[in-house]
Amino acid sequence: MKALTYHGSKDVRVETMPDPTILAGDDVILRVTATAICGSDLHLYHGKIPETQHGDIFGHEFMGIVEDAGSEVTNVAVGDRVVIPFVIACGKCFFCENDQFAACETTNPDQGASLRKRPKMTPPAALFGYSHLYGGVPGGQAEFVRVPKANVGPFKIPGSLADERVLFLSDILPTGYQAVLNAKIERGSTVAIFGAGPVGLMAAACARMLGAERIFMVDEERYRLDFAVAAFDVIPVDFSATDPSEFILEQTAGRGVDASIDAVGFEAKGSTTETVLSALKLETSSGEVVRQCITATRRGGVVSIPGVYAGFIHAFLIGDAFDKGLTLAMGQTHVQKYLPELLNFIEDGKLQPDIIISHRMKLADAARGYEIFDKKEEDCRKVVLTP
Numbered sequence: 001m002k003a004l005t006y007h008g009s010k011d012v013r014v015e016t017m018p019d020p021t022i023l024a025g026d027d028v029i030l031r032v033t034a035t036a037i038c039g040s041d042l043h044l045y046h047g048k049i050p051e052t053q054h055g056d057i058f059g060h061e062f063m064g065i066v067e068d069a070g071s072e073v074t075n076v077a078v079g080d081r082v083v084i085p086f087v088i089a090c091g092k093c094f095f096c097e098n099d100q101f102a103a104c105e106t107t108n109p110d111q112g113a114s115l116r117k118r119p120k121m122t123p124p125a126a127l128f129g130y131s132h133l134y135g136g137v138p139g140g141q142a143e144f145v146r147v148p149k150a151n152v153g154p155f156k157i158p159g160s161l162a163d164e165r166v167l168f169l170s171d172i173l174p175t176g177y178q179a180v181l182n183a184k185i186e187r188g189s190t191v192a193i194f195g196a197g198p199v200g201l202m203a204a205a206c207a208r209m210l211g212a213e214r215i216f217m218v219d220e221e222r223y224r225l226d227f228a229v230a231a232f233d234v235i236p237v238d239f240s241a242t243d244p245s246e247f248i249l250e251q252t253a254g255r256g257v258d259a260s261i262d263a264v265g266f267e268a269k270g271s272t273t274e275t276v277l278s279a280l281k282l283e284t285s286s287g288e289v290v291r292q293c294i295t296a297t298r299r300g301g302v303v304s305i306p307g308v309y310a311g312f313i314h315a316f317l318i319g320d321a322f323d324k325g326l327t328l329a330m331g332q333t334h335v336q337k338y339l340p341e342l343l344n345f346i347e348d349g350k351l352q353p354d355i356i357i358s359h360r361m362k363l364a365d366a367a368r369g370y371e372i373f374d375k376k377e378e379d380c381r382k383v384v385l386t387p
Helices: 041-045 112-116 163-170 172-182 198-209 222-232 244-251 272-279 288-296 318-324 335-347 363-375
Strands: 002-006 012-016 028-037 061-069 081-084 144-147 190-194 214-219 235-238 257-262 297-305 327-330 359-362 383-386
Touching: 002 363, 012 363, 028 081, 028 163, 028 363, 041 363, 061 144, 061 163, 081 163, 163 172, 163 335, 172 198, 172 297, 172 335, 190 198, 190 244, 190 288, 198 214, 198 222, 214 222, 214 244, 222 235, 235 244, 244 288, 257 288, 288 297, 288 318, 297 318, 359 363, 363 383
Parallel strands: 190 214, 190 257, 214 235, 257 297, 297 327, 359 383
Antiparallel strands: 002 012, 028 061, 028 144, 028 383, 061 081
16 A cells, blocks of 8 residues: 655655554454644654654544454444544543543553653553554554554544545544633633644634634734634734734733633744753753743633643743643543534534645645645645545
């Protein structure tokens, strides 16, 4: 089969790889019909995620048709059309039974070398196509993929809905939705969303659906901000021209917003000090957006963090967060928990996640898709690939 593989920072290639096979009774083999490049894939592309190895197959946003199924698979059958959550969960452990699928205890048993050095740390669940830190499971930017734990993950899709309409159920839509729920957004809320990438846009869509009164969208790319204004009626904040938190405080009579959402993560542009510390390997993440969120959020508010972070940051401003009585909510998305209600929202027309797609390409051109997305060329918002 053809698949997108990693060979070092900014070096990804579509190559011929062995076809996947059934390895366990609850596996299925999926023929991929659509996949996408996620903003968090760029962390892998930049070589910033530990234990990403040469030849790893990327991709955690994908869907397709079940081609083969193990003897223990009961939830889906050959021929079913399904979306695959990016989190691999067993459905039986303590965390899965509490709908905390991203904390599944069983799907990432070796935890990766980095976590073995911290034996008291609970391992994360395995993820598709996201380094050996998260299980080393081959991803879905490929013609075929093995899907383990198929009685828990694959989610059947009605034939009336096009692939593009439901593809983002695999990650960015539930990620944006969980971020908004964590932020306790309701009718009349004010919220600041930092980052107008795919997750930020999905958060804006969900916040608007839940009745947010004012949404501040922070980014430096004018084309992204313009799209967010047109699609979700946000208040644009260009951080290259103004200090976002100061602007937001001015617009809220000095009080701040009810909640802030960090949809950027650890590769945000940081201070000169952070750049030096990162170069010296004394810091692994930029804390710039987290600091902005803490400043922009009112006392008693929430800072919700769906953006990916790795390792540690300095100048966290924990004293400011404590003084303001902020709630911090963060972590990987419990995708399986949200799929039924999100599908209903799509079917009812309350959410149209496919409107953010700007580029449609063949899998064979995936390397170019990464380059366009990374460099923000051609007003790229979201790339969808088809084999």
